[in-house]
Amino acid sequence: MTVDLEYLNGFGNEHHSEAVEGALPWGQNSPQRAPYGLYAEQHSATAFTEPREINTRSWTYRIMPSSAHRPFQRTGDRGWVSAPSSEAVVTPNRLRWDPQPAPAAGVDFVDGMTTYAVNGDVHGRTGIAIHLYAISVSMTDRYFVDADGELLFVPQSGALLLRTEFGRIAIAPGEIAVVGRGVRFRVELLGDTATGYVCENYGAAYRLPELGPIGANGLAHARDFLYPTAWYEDRSGKVELVQKFGGHLWATELDHSPLDVVAWHGTHGAYKYDLARFNAMTTAGWDHPDPSIFTVLTSPSSITGQANVDFCVFPDRWVVGEHTFRPPHFHRNVMTEFMGLIRGRHDSKAEGFVPGGASLHNQWGAHGPDRETFDLASSTELSPVKLENTTSFMFETRLALAVTESALGASHRQGDYDSSWSGLERRFIPPSN
Incomplete structure (x- = not known):
């Protein structure tokens, strides 16, 4: 299935779009009423x-105001977990998961989510939750809104169509999308099934990182972020709106679609980005560059340089450093690293880390290449090489991640992950007298 969509370019600029010509008011020509009798509502x-x-906000011009709903009632949380969580465990152990099982029949986005790890406090608007989704059916009479945080989608298999209040966004593996906090949407499949990762960001909204000495042209460029053109759903009839609020799921019944925005303007909403547009930086001298050089988006914290969460991508790229150990070196880090693999293989692992899998190295968790990769990297001729057919990513966060019972007890968690380093030998050749 293909979907012909239009998008607006630019990140963080003032955008505007209308699905019906003249639906977006300009100036004060009609100060008492919005065009076509629409309701004006600010987000x-x-x-x-x-x-x-x-400062971000958007004005929407809609068929019904968002306030037209019955009381929300608590509903089951399904696989969703939020921080702080009494059942999640902060562990120093290194963890890795195989791809999650195929979704059962009839599982949509809300029901097909499993939380792997959380940190911070959803009530204090700090920290994140990392979820994996596996879905087999589109949302039709159900809509979702997350009041706790913005959602960053990283598809791994299968394409999705996100129908949001601000328009439609189609994403496939190799692309990402961000749905802003409080934006109502539903998720449709563009194939039979879909799996992927979601970072729920409780903290400051994602923004482009500062470039400093890198200069104007590195990493992700504002022009490559795409915002949807206005699209609306004028629909009557009973539908369910599920809201995540205060760490739990709530639901209410509507007699209309909440995706009834005919025109909008502002800086808050939803957007997408093609990871192939990322301009990767690397070293032409020696030593492996820190993963921060691969940051696409950042959510800053109150401590300068310690992000609430960074989203980093490791795409196809040239590796040309000399007099150095080529893969990511052995490492311990004050930041916490959760990695996923979209396609191909990671350059520091010979096997075990496969597309759809994930790994977690909490603060100061020692990690690095396995024995096979170490031996190969120690003896390979250091000529320029291009890493191809690979896309991995990382959510790097300043706080330790607490792992949920579902993730710790998952049948696809690798219980022998520590054996990745069991073949390493003592290495010390003292000088001879």
């Missing part, structure tokens, strides 16, 4: 008085 994603450079 404020930041406090009114936050600094201009981070």
